[in-house]
Amino acid sequence: MPLTPRQARLASELISDPAYVSGERRFKTPITRDDAVDLAGSMHEQMDAAAEARATAAKGLGKPLACGPGCSGCCEELVMIFRPEALRIARWLKLRDNAAARQRFLEVYPDWKQRVGDTPTQIADLFGSGDEAAHEAALEAHWRRRIMCAFNQDGMCTIYPVRPLLCRNAHALETSANCYGDNPTQLVRLRLKSDELDAFVGNARSCLRAAHHAIGGPRMRPAALCDAVAELL
Numbered sequence: 433m434p435l436t437p438r439q440a441r442l443a444s445e446l447i448s449d450p451a452y453v454s455g456e457r458r459f460k461t462p463i464t465r466d467d468a469v470d471l472a473g474s475m476h477e478q479m480d481a482a483a484e485a486r487a488t489a490a491k492g493l494g495k496p497l498a499c500g501p502g503c504s505g506c507c508e509e510l511v512m513i514f515r516p517e518a519l520r521i522a523r524w525l526k527l528r529d530n531a532a533a534r535q536r537f538l539e540v541y542p543d544w545k546q547r548v549g550d551t552p553t554q555i556a557d558l559f560g561s562g563d564e565a566a567h568e569a570a571l572e573a574h575w576r577r578r579i580m581c582a583f584n585q586d587g588m589c590t591i592y593p594v595r596p597l598l599c600r601n602a603h604a605l606e607t608s609a610n611c612y613g614d615n616p617t618q619l620v621r622l623r624l625k626s627d628e629l630d631a632f633v634g635n636a637r638s639c640l641r642a643a644h645h646a647i648g649g650p651r652m653r654p655a656a657l658c659d660a661v662a663e664l665l
């Protein structure tokens with residue numbers, strides 16, 4: 433879904449001022465929920481193209497990506513998102529063709545919610561506090577609890593076409609054995625460094641955060657993927 437000229441202009445304006453990204457300043461241009469969903473879709477498409485190039489590069493280096501169907505260690509990380517991605521996923525789940533995925537999610541969500549407790553709230557608080565180290569530590573502590581994302585069914589992502597940017601960027605080289613949070617060696621999980629791709633991901637995340645603020649989302653406050661989508665269904 434290529435961006436229209438207006439959407440492309442919006443995307444570049446949204447990241448033109450750090451105060452839009454942080455929510456300190458109100459975005460100057462009216463932006464609709466449809467715009468936000470389209471921006472998320474475009475970021476996802478661009479991310480897929482970049483990830484494909486990364487997979488090819490990894491293969492060329494003799495260190496192919498270990499990720500594949502049924503491999504879901506990274507699905508035990510707590511995925512925190514902003515509203516544009518939550519809206520895109522909720523809209524997709526409301527399509528008649530995706531009724532089974534929606535129903536399955538609504539069935540398993542209460543158990544997921546009960547298991548995660550108030551961790552998403554604590555992590556959202558830490559994100560806004562600017563305490564990077566504490567935020568990272570809380571995410572890692574959650575990961576070690578090994579609570580599977582409520583959108584994962586038998587190792588497969590039930591919202592694969594609309595999964596968040598973070599999920600599209602997750603990858604491991606050669607083996608996924610170190611991708612599980614209770615693996616003592618998980619911190620040495622190998623990723624392929626790419627300045628270009630890392631810069632794209634940084635910009636895409638900034639754009640989605642600024643769009644979140646522009647459509648009235650709470651300032652510097654992401655939500656856990658499952659919570660954010662459940663609230664919209």
Ligand code: SF4
Binds near residue numbers: 511588589591596599
């Ligand atoms: S949305 Fe899909 S890919 Fe992302 S954590 Fe959940 S199951 Fe895994």
